[in-house]
Amino acid sequence: MKPAAFTYHRARSVSGAVGLLAELGDDAKVIAGGQSLVAMMNFRLARPEHLIDIARIPGLDTIVREGDALRVGALVTHHAVETADLGPDFRVLSEAMRWVGHLPIRTRGTVGGSIAHADATAEWCLLAVLLDARIVVEGPAGRRSIPAEEFFQGVFTTALEPDELIVEVEFPRPAPRATLTEFAERQGDFAIVAAAVDPDAPRVVLGGVAQVPLRVPAAEAVLAAGVAVAEVGEAAAAAIDVRDEPGASAHYRRALTRTLVTRACEEARTR
């Protein structure tokens, strides 16, 4: 469990990092908190020739409220969000952080790293889709901003180009009633199923039931109708397409979906 040899580079600026990415090509990888990448390198499942450390790039670790929007820098840690006072509008972000791994992981792991890693059950990925976030990235051609729903494309696959860096995640609208809940055998594990709802949008997003964080329009319609929350859960469970897998059958995932969506809606209604 020792990584293969690599060359270490410390980036001092976004443009510097992008320049290195462009120069070093496919052999290079960005490292932020290292909480996903280093584990893969230790198992030699990832073996980048070059590591570009972005952790010390100034200016990427701030959380800024701008009108309705909240802009979260790529290097903001899970722990920083957990302990930040985001006010009622974005409390769901702080609250959801307790589900992300354990405290030591949260003190290092970053928002940008989570989004780039694109685990389909990662809380940040769910939250991004739930809140219609835009992923702001910078490449050699400059900045562009990608809607979260388009950003996540498949298993650990995103719209990010190899020479692009995530610099910021922008949450465009307040979501005071949004909630997220999930189930795993151990606290801190990636969820078997995670559910996030925002009754005001309305949005119902699931993790663990598809290759990407999944919006469930059928359940959103029921949620918008304002009927009993159990019906939202029922609609979500009926809408997903899951298969039996070792560790969780399709039936069980569906049941968890029903339970968790219902519970997330119940929680949302209390707000």
Add this chain to the structure above:
Amino acid sequence: MTREPRFDRTGRWVGASVPRREDPRLLAGRGRFVDDIALPRMLHAQFVRSTIAHGRIVAVDLGEVRAVPGVVAAFTAADLALGDITALLDRPPHEFVPTAMPVLALEKVRYVGEPVAIVVATDPYAAEDGVEAAVVEYEDLDPVVTDTAALADGAPLVHAEAPRNTLVDVSLFATEGIDDVFAQAPCVVRVRTKTGRQNALPLETRGVVAAWDDRDEQLHVQTNTQVPHQVRTVLAGCVGLHEKQVRVTVPDMGGGFGQKCVVGREEIATAAAALRLRRPVKWIEDRRDALTAAFLAREQRYDVRAAFDAEGRILGLDADVVCDMGAYSCYPFTAGIEPLMASAEMPSVYQVPAYRVRGRAVTTNKAPTAPYRGVSRPQYVMVVERLMERAARELGIDPVEIRRRNLITVFPYTGVNRITYDPGSYRESLDLCEQVLHDEGWYDVRARAVREGRVIGIGYSCFSERTGYGSGAFAQRKMQVVPGFDISEIRMDVSGTVSVTTGTMSHGQSHETTMAQIVADRLGLDIARIKIVQGDTDRITYGWGSFASRSITIGGSAVAAASGKLGEQLREIAAHLLDADVDATELDGDGGVRLRDDPARRLSFAELADVAYLRAHLLPKGIGPGLTASASFDVAGDGTFSNATHGVVVELDPGTGGVQILRYVCVEDCGVAIHPQVVEGQCRGGIAQGIAGALFEQVTYDDAGQPLAPSLMEYKVPTAAEIPDVAIHHLETPCAFTANGAKGAGEGGTIGAPAAVLNAVNDALRDTGVELDDTPIARETVHRALESALENAHV
């Protein structure tokens, strides 16, 4: 509600939770573990391991390995030509088939992760690069991945010499007429269960630093083993050295739980490489290897019937036990460790008049097994406790009451298994545990739950923990290498402080404190003046290390006996110098000897040591210079039994199948607790591992024998978030034959937890018609049980 201790204590150290001697260094991060050791010119080893579960080795090509920058050497089995590790039982061929475990695989590989070659490099990274460059060609053989596959007709053979893949097949007991008992019994219940394969998972993985010392003409091996002398013997044999040329020492250890009480192949191979290269070599097991290639345990299948009379008294037990021991027999215990333990002790804490058992060890293409804290007892206690609950239900008797009717209450009690049980508090611990749960209101919570739409259950387990297995007890298992006794040597130096050896090996249990407490009371000397010496084959005559909760019972008794002898010597010298009769002297409890009737006339140990060493001409005739003594201790009978009752309250979540432990109560009796806080630590740690087995951990494989849990993401060791606080209550039934009345306390927590948790979950499921007997309990299974009950309710 702790009872007043009944044991008459004279000293002030035993029984006190004094600050641990180990704490200042361990808590400040100044301990010295194997990985902290760095020697000049030290190299780092890693292993080329089998990538397939079963196959013939066609060729091992290490040419590319040796070309990797930083790699210094690479050796195959053929290069090192080491002897095998072979553990034996004195049993006929139809009961036991001996198999050899080569240090490095030579002709065949038998599990994924089996070491095939050792790569030695200037740093651990280069060593791993070297491992990647190895080319091993295999001829695939069909793997045997489960116990049922192993026993199937025409199954491929893991070892050619073991037909039906059976290494051990013993039928220890068969009471005459037992079939009639079952035929006529008004109530017969049956439990069939499969328990998951587990990893003892010490926080500190295995590791070793070995170096040849030209000046000492010795191979010095620093390894984190529970059994230093056994490592020395096997190592000397494998590499062809005299035992005097091998020194095994053990630094601080971060747990073992049995995984380190057997001799590991990697520690031998690393030492052999160091010997060959004449350079220090370090090997530190990484977590992936620890999860896939280290010794495992606990995968067992039980089919057990119990017969009861109409009043709920047990009439007989009929058991078939199959243990999946993986690819090899471990040294020194053999693959018999689990089936023999289960067969010998299954009647547990109950008066069972008739008993029949067959115990088998089968070999499969999975990493081999070693004893793991509790050894089979967590499993058979779970089975027996499930049987009790099932019978209670069938007969309409309260589950606690049915246990009361069956518990052993008159001691000593000799069971159908020919074991004699020394006095314990079986009945009292059950009564107290039930009382506590009542008093705390959990029965009300359980009753209310139904109305509130909550799913809550209460479960118990009653059990004993046999500790202090002496040579006689292990000889009954027919081991060819028979552990049991311990030897202690004590030495007082010129200044009157002492060092005391023990053949036991603390791997986290605080022996430096608890052993010193025993010495302190025997000599009347402050523990600050006592040094405990362990884990060094050059300084300790012989020892069996620490396992099977033997350290305080046997090691502690030897330490006490040696201390007693030294005390006698001190009194003889004092008597002479004070011109008094030996009988007129006594240890004064404060580091001196005084006259009983004239306490002012006193000589301190320092004054006596001064004479013994520096002015030996003043010694009485017949007493030579120096202050040393030695004593050994063995247990003549069947050992001593600690006991406990665990009571657990669980809540199940119908929406997810989630299992939450609301309350955990442990009423334990380990005789006199030398250090109550240490005992409680043992209880808590053990219970955590027991809960892990019941609800979380499992080593899994696919059909080809590939491990599916190579990291802690898949191998679900519970964390502090999952393990509840445990309320511990103490009872005290002193042991009659150990020094201080202590019984062992190392394994009880682990033994009792799975049964209590499983019973609580089943109590919560009582209205569903579903009973769960397999571990670990899958949340999905719980969910399905509750879901179908809900559906039925709506029909």
